Amino acid sequence: MSAMSDTSMNTNMHAAFKREIRRVQSGLAKADLADGAARDNLLRRYDFFSETLHHHHKGEDTYLFERVKPKADPSEVAVLDQMEAEHGELLEILTTVDTGFKSLSDATDKDVLNDQLDALFTVLSQHCEHEETQGIGIVQRYITQADMKEFMKFTRDAAQANLVLPWVCDGAEPAVSSQVWGMIPGPVRLFLKPTMTRKYDTFSQECGV
Template sequence: MTDSKQKAIDFTPMYASHDAFRRDLERLASAVADGRAATPAVGAGWENFKHQLHIHHTAEDSELWPRLRQRVAGRPRDLAVLDEMEAEHARIDPLLAAVDSALADRAPELPDLVRALGATLDDHLKHEEDSALPLMQDALTPADWAGFTGRMRETQGLRGAALFVPWIVDGAPAADRSAFLGALPPPVRVLNRLFWQSSYRRRGLWVQA
C-alpha cells in the first residue's frame, strides 16, 4: 500500500478520456441510425476514436498493468483484476475490426456491431473505474503513474496533443471541461486556447452536414 502521506493520484485525465470514448461511440451510433455513417465527418471521427483508444490501451498494457502487477505481487484478488483488464482489452479489438469492416462495406449488421462495441467498451471502462482505479490509488507510486502518463505524452507528441486535448473537451459539460484543462500545465492550456481548439473545429469530426 502507498504511504498515507503520499499525494493522491489525480485521475481527472483518465476519467475525461473514458468519457470521450463513450461520447464518440454515442455519436457513431447516432450517425448509423441517421444514415450518416458513410460521410467523411463520421469517417474522420471514427478514425480518430480508434487512434486515441489504441494509444490509451497500448500505454495501459505496456506501462500501467505491468507496474501495477509488480506492486500487487502476491495478492491474488488484485492480480485477478489485472487479468480481467487485459482480457477485456482483447475482447474489444475484434469488435473494432468488425465495425471497421462493416462501415467500409455498409453492411446491414453495422447497427448491431456498434451496439456490441459500445456495450463491451462501456462495461470495460466502468470495471476499470470501479476496480482498477482504486487499486492504482492504493498501490502505485507517483513515479509509477508518471511512467504511464509519460509514455502517453511520448506517444502522442506535440502534434498528437494538439488533437488529443481539444478532442477530450469536445462537447464536455463546462465543469468537466474546466477540471480537465485545469489538470494540464499552463502552457498546454494556452496552446489549446490560441491554436489547437480552432484547428480541431476545422477538422469537423462527427459534424452533421
C-alpha cells in the same frame, strides 16, 4: 501520496469514448455512402476514435497494469488480469468495426454496422465501470512516479494527441472542461487551449461529424 492522485482524466476519457461512439453512429445514419468524400470523412472521424481507444488501452496495459502487478496481492492481480482480458475483448469487437468502416461503400448495411457499434458501446461501458470501481484503485495504490511519467509520455506521443483534450471536452459538462484544461499550467494553457480547440474544431468540421 499516490503518484496517481487524480483519476478524473481517466473517467473523463471513458465518457468521451462513449459519447464518440454515439457521435459516429449519428454520422453514419446521416452519411450518403454513395459519396466517396462522405465515406472518407466518416472513416477519418472513426479512425480517430479507434486509434485513440487502442492507444489508451495499450498505455494502460503496458505502463499501469503490468507495472503494478508485481506489487499487488493475488486478488488484486486477478482484477488487473480481468482489465487486460476486457481490453482484449474490446479489441476483437473494435477490429470488426474497423473492418466495416474501412470497407464503407454504397452497399454497406448501415444497420449491421450500427449494431456493431452498439455492441462496442455496451462492452466498453461495462469495462469502464469495472475499471473505475475496481481497477484504477489498485493502480493508484502501487504506481510509481517513474511509471506515471512513462505513461504520460506515451499518452502525449499519440498520433493525434493534439486533438484529445478538446475532444474530451466536446459534449461534456463545464466542470469537466475545467478539470481537463486545469491540468495544464496557466501560462501554457493560455496558448494551448485556443490552438488545440481550433485544430479540433477544424477536424470536426472537415469530418462533418
